[in-house]
Amino acid sequence: MQVKFTVFGEPQGKARPRFSRKNGRTYTPDKTVLYENLIRAEYLRQCLWQRKEPLAMHIRAYYSIPASASKVRQAAMEAGLIRPVKKPDADNIIKVVADALNQVAYRDDADLVLVVLEKFYSRQPRLEIEIETLEAVNL
Secondary structure: OEEEEEEEOOOOOOOOOEEOOOOOOEEOOHHHHHHHHHHHHHHHHHOOOOEOOOEEEEEEEEEEOOOOOOHHHHHHHHOOOOOOOOOOOHHHHHHHHHHHOEOOOEOOHHHEEEEEEEEEEEOOOEEEEEEEEHHHOOO
């Protein structure tokens, strides 16, 4: 079994926890909380599936093509010949998606035993997320 869904907008990573000097507690920045809520809402809107077994997740992050790039370079980016080597880092994208889907798509993100992230350029920035049972994965 597998599910696929899309989150439109520029990919964002999980921001570091912040420390409040006022009360001495750590907190997650609002921008990260909003992005996690968007991922969770899109998952619930596009599919509803929860598993309690080893899972694989494939994330494709599509970044905006810079307007400052030449037309030749933009065409190469759109064709996948030039790939983004920029922030957010792969581990931060994986972390924001895995945390957002905790208790929604799976019991705990510890159930994820295989995670793949690919970065591309596109005219339509987005995340495409696919989750499937481990036996469905073609290794």
